Amino acid sequence: MIDVSKLDPNFKYEIMKEPGGEHVTRCFACGTCTATCPVREMNDEYNPRKIIRMAILGMRQEVLTSDFIWLCASCYTCEERCPQDVRIPGLMNAIKNIAVRQGHIHPSFRAQLEVLFAHGRLYEITEFDNKKRAKWGLPEIRENVEGIRKLFRKTGMEKLVKDEGGAE
Amino acid sequence: MKYALFLGCTVPVRALNYELAARKVGEKLGLEFLDIPEFSCCGFPVKSVDRMTFMLMAAENLSLAEEANLDICTLCSACSSVLTEVDKQVKENRALRNRINEDLSVTNRKYHGKIHVKHFVRILHEDVGLAKIKEMVKRPLSEFNFTAHYGCHYLKPSEVYGKFDEPENPRTLDELIRVTGAQSIPYEDKNECCGGGVLGVEEATALKIAALKLDHIKASGADALVLICPFCNIMYEGNQKKIEKQSETEFNLPVLYYPQVLGLALGIPPDELGFRMNRVKPREILSRFG
Numbered sequence: 001m002i003d004v005s006k007l008d009p010n011f012k013y014e015i016m017k018e019p020g021g022e023h024v025t026r027c028f029a030c031g032t033c034t035a036t037c038p039v040r041e042m043n044d045e046y047n048p049r050k051i052i053r054m055a056i057l058g059m060r061q062e063v064l065t066s067d068f069i070w071l072c073a074s075c076y077t078c079e080e081r082c083p084q085d086v087r088i089p090g091l092m093n094a095i096k097n098i099a100v101r102q103g104h105i106h107p108s109f110r111a112q113l114e115v116l117f118a119h120g121r122l123y124e125i126t127e128f129d130n131k132k133r134a135k136w137g138l139p140e141i142r143e144n145v146e147g148i149r150k151l152f153r154k155t156g157m158e159k160l161v162k163d164e165g166g167a168e
Numbered sequence: 169m170k171y172a173l174f175l176g177c178t179v180p181v182r183a184l185n186y187e188l189a190a191r192k193v194g195e196k197l198g199l200e201f202l203d204i205p206e207f208s209c210c211g212f213p214v215k216s217v218d219r220m221t222f223m224l225m226a227a228e229n230l231s232l233a234e235e236a237n238l239d240i241c242t243l244c245s246a247c248s249s250v251l252t253e254v255d256k257q258v259k260e261n262r263a264l265r266n267r268i269n270e271d272l273s274v275t276n277r278k279y280h281g282k283i284h285v286k287h288f289v290r291i292l293h294e295d296v297g298l299a300k301i302k303e304m305v306k307r308p309l310s311e312f313n314f315t316a317h318y319g320c321h322y323l324k325p326s327e328v329y330g331k332f333d334e335p336e337n338p339r340t341l342d343e344l345i346r347v348t349g350a351q352s353i354p355y356e357d358k359n360e361c362c363g364g365g366v367l368g369v370e371e372a373t374a375l376k377i378a379a380l381k382l383d384h385i386k387a388s389g390a391d392a393l394v395l396i397c398p399f400c401n402i403m404y405e406g407n408q409k410k411i412e413k414q415s416e417t418e419f420n421l422p423v424l425y426y427p428q429v430l431g432l433a434l435g436i437p438p439d440e441l442g443f444r445m446n447r448v449k450p451r452e453i454l455s456r457f458g
Contacts, residue, residue, distance in 0.1 A: 070216070072365070080326060080335050097218060109213070113214070120209065123178065123182065155218055157214070
């Protein structure tokens with residue numbers, strides 16, 4: 001049951017201001033995205049058409065605090081087929097970016113940020129790795145953390161790595 | 169033809185066979201690569217979290233190649249997609265370019281949008297060309313049936329890539345397989361995603377997505393799956409044992425990187441193409457190469 005008094009009619013405008021979310025209101029709910037989604041085929045939790053309806057209706061809290069917004073595989077199958085050019089992977093990213101600013105970041109993404117902040121890459125480069133590379137005649141790989149740390153500081157991402165990022 | 173070789177995070181640690189084969193094949197075909205030690209993560213994992221940070225990470229890498237005055241060659245399709253996307257935005261949107269460069273100044277870097285980004289396989293198809301590759305084939309692979317897995321980010325979003333191949337009916341990798349003399353055989357759901365994008369969020373779902381494709385490929389009777397992205401490889405080869413357990417099906421399907429296949433056709437000894445690092449051993453295929 002949807003409680004109309006709890007809906008936020010401005011949520012869709014908030015999304016439209018976010019890069020990637022511009023086309024959200026173009027959706028006419030045909031369901032092409034959901035029908036062609038490889039994640040949906042295996043997991044009922046993820047339903048892009050439903051997420052877009054919830055967003056347009058203004059179910060701000062439900063959408064931003066949900067786990068399902070993190071299930072988009074970013075495969076772009078829906079983007080290529082959407083007759084209304086809603087550009088769903090970008091839209092999902094826009095929604096996730098808003099959710100993160102409200103303090104709702106999925107733990108696996110926080111973990112990735114921590115690794116990036118510590119090593120400048122998604123995988124740590126150990127001495128063992130470089131020895132193995134040398135054995136195959138491949139050049140040494142470095143971790144360049146300074147650049148990424150400076151960028152994380154500039155955009156405020158450092159805070160997400162360092163603390164628990166207080167919820168809304 | 170010289171490029172800055174962008175390895176990304178996964179290839180130099182988990183796909184040495186891919187890197188090795190790509191370098192060997194590149195050398196044979198007259199491609200020269202520059203390694204830029206300052207390259208770091210392309211930014212892809214941060215896209216869902218903060219778009220600006222993601223663009224800055226991509227722009228920093230792009231600026232390093234620009235400084236060397238070289239186009240970028242990627243091996244990972246996700247790196248290819250995000251670097252291409254940010255490059256396109258910087259080229260088309262002056263206000264955004266200025267904003268990115270303003271923030272990027274904390275690293276003393278600037279990206280002007282003067283280079284291009286291409287996946288290694290696209291370079292083989294467009295810049296080296298099928299005709300030249302055909303001339304160079306020394307050991308035609310005519311006894312093999314392969315299945316091509318394009319993955320998502322080699323082709324899509326097609327708007328970003330300028331539709332260099334048809335996302336719903338791609339042909340570049342099939343043509344590159346056929347030019348080695350091998351057959352590229354059709355199979356159900358060929359364009360489907362590997363599931364890698366949700367591996368970190370919902371492993372069971374990701375493995376089910378990959379299992380479906382392994383099923384279809386097995387049904388096609390192919391000798392091996394041929395792919396061009398280290399993350400697709402993690403799904404189909406790295407996780408094949410786990411998928412076999414989860415779905416109670418034995419696949420034992422060799423998964424090869426395209427440069428390994430091309431390398432065999434060019435007459436490069438299998439030892440130099442990193443086959444020893446393949447987890448599902450392609451014994452039957454290699455047994456034909458003495």
